[in-house]
Amino acid sequence: MSTSSNEWPLWEVFVRPKAGLDHKHCGSLHAPDAKMAVQLAREVYTRRQEGTSVWVVKSSDITASDPGDKGMLFDPMEDKVYRHPTFYELPESVNHM
């Protein structure tokens, strides 16, 4: 069995489906280094024409919010409906904003 010391690092994979759209997080994989991570991301996540560009980021380089702080961080937004721009009458010409 491999131990954590000889296991490849974990990478998060972001794929851009087509030009003009954003890179979206689509999963993770193990790879020995950044260059190989890009190649393996291509193999694992773009086999069915899902992508035109790939980013990889070492998972350990991502700083995430603490799930335990979810209530404190995000619940206060529940009753702030006035932050949604839904109280304006939009002119006909920009109806699909």
Added chain:
Amino acid sequence: MNAVAGSIRLNLTPPVRYVLRIADTCLIHAQRLAEWCGHGPVLEEDIALTNMALDLVGQARALLAHAGRLEGQGFDEDQLAFLRDERQFFNLTLVEQPMRRSSAHAPGGDFADTVLRNFLLATWLKALWTRLAASSDSDLAAIAGKAVKEARYHQQHVGDWVVRLGDGTDESAARLRAALERAWPYTHEMFKRDAVDVAAEAAGLGPARDALNDAWQTEVAAVLAEAQLAVPADTPFTSTGTLGRHSEHMGFILAEMQSLQRQYPGGRW
């Protein structure tokens, strides 16, 4: 060797042989790579090897269909893949050698053998497709134009593996060095010029094999240098798969590959 019942026999003109050599090299290499499916050292590379095998099957299909048109009896790519006897296959001997060792007593090698063979072949195929894209045969040129993109990626991916293993740990370097020694004698055949090559060259169908030698040597030497590996010394041995004379492993791989169509002729699913 006696023909197996139900086998087809081809009218082997030089252009048919020329196309079959490439088609069969892709097909048998794909069959060996497919043996890794579900057994890769890590999930990511398992998928990479299988993707590569599927690219090669696609190339083989296109070439076999084209060989069938050139041959003239109306055989399709399935008949050519599954109903030919061993002596009518013309792949490089290297690709039929056992690749993944399935158990301690089975023939074959380790992941380093796979990486190394993949690298030697991908470099060769890349050089070949690049030149075939200028073929006087427009079908062949179109197949090559598509395949060269796949081959360029294969060559980069497996070349990166060669560098990682060769310039990795003592263990990985020793395994890669051993794999190189095992595979190298079979590379002679990749550049052996014969009458089929001469005819293809004269007709503008494609390059003679010896014309690939310089580009291949240069590219292989550069990657091996980066991997801290010496290019092995030449040996006098030249394998003969491209003449239809195969090693003892070919019969086994064909038996496995063809058994379904042989037992259920024309079977589809």
